[in-house]
Amino acid sequence: MIKNDSSLRTRVAIIGGGPSGLLLSQLLERAGVETVVLERKSREYVLSRIRAGVLESGMVELLREAGAGQRMDREGLVHEGIYLARANRGFRIDFRRHTGNSVMVYGQTELTRDLYQARDAMDANIVHEVEQVEIHAAQSPNPYVSFRHDGRECRLESDFVVGCDGFHGISRKTIDSSVLREFERVYPFGWLGLLSQTPPVSEELIYASHERGFALCSMRNPQLSRYYLQVPLEDSVEKWSDEAFWDELKRRIPAEAAETLVTGASIEKSIAPLRSFVAEPMRWGRLFLCGDAAHIVPPTGAKGLNLAASDVFYLSQALLRHYHDNDDSGLDDYSATALARVWKAERFSWSMTRLLHRFPEQSEFDLRMQQAEIDYLETSVAAQASLAENYVGLPY
Numbered sequence: 001m002i003k004n005d006s007s008l009r010t011r012v013a014i015i016g017g018g019p020s021g022l023l024l025s026q027l028l029e030r031a032g033v034e035t036v037v038l039e040r041k042s043r044e045y046v047l048s049r050i051r052a053g054v055l056e057s058g059m060v061e062l063l064r065e066a067g068a069g070q071r072m073d074r075e076g077l078v079h080e081g082i083y084l085a086r087a088n089r090g091f092r093i094d095f096r097r098h099t100g101n102s103v104m105v106y107g108q109t110e111l112t113r114d115l116y117q118a119r120d121a122m123d124a125n126i127v128h129e130v131e132q133v134e135i136h137a138a139q140s141p142n143p144y145v146s147f148r149h150d151g152r153e154c155r156l157e158s159d160f161v162v163g164c165d166g167f168h169g170i171s172r173k174t175i176d177s178s179v180l181r182e183f184e185r186v187y188p189f190g191w192l193g194l195l196s197q198t199p200p201v202s203e204e205l206i207y208a209s210h211e212r213g214f215a216l217c218s219m220r221n222p223q224l225s226r227y228y229l230q231v232p233l234e235d236s237v238e239k240w241s242d243e244a245f246w247d248e249l250k251r252r253i254p255a256e257a258a259e260t261l262v263t264g265a266s267i268e269k270s271i272a273p274l275r276s277f278v279a280e281p282m283r284w285g286r287l288f289l290c291g292d293a294a295h296i297v298p299p300t301g302a303k304g305l306n307l308a309a310s311d312v313f314y315l316s317q318a319l320l321r322h323y324h325d326n327d328d329s330g331l332d333d334y335s336a337t338a339l340a341r342v343w344k345a346e347r348f349s350w351s352m353t354r355l356l357h358r359f360p361e362q363s364e365f366d367l368r369m370q371q372a373e374i375d376y377l378e379t380s381v382a383a384q385a386s387l388a389e390n391y392v393g394l395p396y
């Protein structure tokens with residue numbers, strides 16, 4: 001809601017009301033720094049998106065710190081390991097043993113709902129269904145954002161603008177092309193995801209490498225399962241009936257799991273392409289990028305949402321130091337600090353994708369390398385510790 005006239009002033013203008021934008025707004029306002037969030041879609045639309053579900057312990061801590069962790073602590077599932085399977089065999093990577101740490105399974109949809117509630121409780125200024133958003137004067141001390149809302153031309157003046165507007169947003173594109181560098185790998189397959197009101201086949205996630213393609217058994221809660229199949233990019237959701245999905249999943253996971261799999265009608269089914277992407281720098285003057293606006297990972301390592309959280313951590317700390325201590329060193333270092341962690345998560349997500357999927361151009365040699373790597377993981381404590389360390393999340 002825009003109060004009074006169509007010209008606003010705030011300290012930090014945040015573009016995008018997804019997890020990054022909401023979490024940043026919440027952390028800043030709890031520390032006394034005013035923000036306005038501009039979101040292109042309605043709240044209902046944002047809350048209907050089914051996406052990530054595995055939270056690193058750093059993100060769990062950050063949500064608690066933001067005062068948005070109560071329901072997550074009640075309903076989230078603490079996971080201390082995952083299963084890796086190949087053909088009919090599986091083995092477990094024990095996070096607790098190798099890192100002393102764990103992850104939390106809690107859906108992005110629920111987490112976003114919690115953040116909206118926490119923001120409502122503080123009477124946050126979140127403007128939904130904005131159009132034609134543009135960032136101006138990002139290189140000056142007085143950047144501002146213009147947009148249309150309710151048929152009116154509006155202007156939001158600020159000290160800083162933060163682009164939390166996802167991969168397709170406008171913020172990254174505002175950075176001068178002579179400065180912006182983009183690094184990308186597009187994978188030659190997608191993930192077909194199915195959500196069903198059924199108990200999960202396993203208490204922990206199963207990552208299955210199979211000659212017919214990768215499969216993942218995941219969950220959102222004890223009655224809500226999320227399964228994925230690697231599919232060709234050309235496939236459409238319409239081509240996959242629920243029955244065909246379940247049949248294919250059973251072929252790709254170990255027989256023991258397939259026999260106990262409870263199937264049911266899909267609540268949601270969609271295909272997501274897989275991409276690795278990084279934009280550098282993540283700061284341009286007084287414009288900062290957070291989350292998917294700056295980087296994308298394939299979901300194989302469950303890192304997308306978690307990277308958004310570590311960006312928000314670094315940027316919120318830096319902005320608070322600017323406002324509370326008159327110290328800009330965190331803002332000056334933000335891009336380099338965030339990118340150092342981003343690239344490590346990119347490496348992990350890329351290596352998990354390469355390890356577990358079938359690639360169309362794969363040679364017999366490549367297949368043997370994949371098999372050898374999985375064998376190594378099964379038998380080496382050091383390899384398991386490395387996977388576990390990356391999966392639970394590198395420190396902030």
Ligand SMILES: Cc1cc2nc3c(=O)[nH]c(=O)nc-3n(C[C@H](O)[C@H](O)[C@H](O)COP(=O)(O)OP(=O)(O)OC[C@H]3O[C@@H](n4cnc5c(N)ncnc54)[C@H](O)[C@@H]3O)c2cc1C
Nearest residue numbers: 016018019020040051052165166169291292302303304305
């Ligand atoms: C289909 C799908 C499945 C995924 N699955 C997983 C997974 O299993 N595990 C995992 O870790 N990650 C997953 N991800 C990634 C994860 O969901 C993202 O990393 C996470 O949502 C990033 O949060 P964000 O707030 O940075 O961006 P987003 O969630 O994309 O939020 C950006 C917000 O900005 C708004 N916006 C866009 N443009 C504008 C504009 N011009 N003006 C105003 N607002 C704008 C959008 O409407 C959106 O609400 C998945 C992503 C997708 C797309």
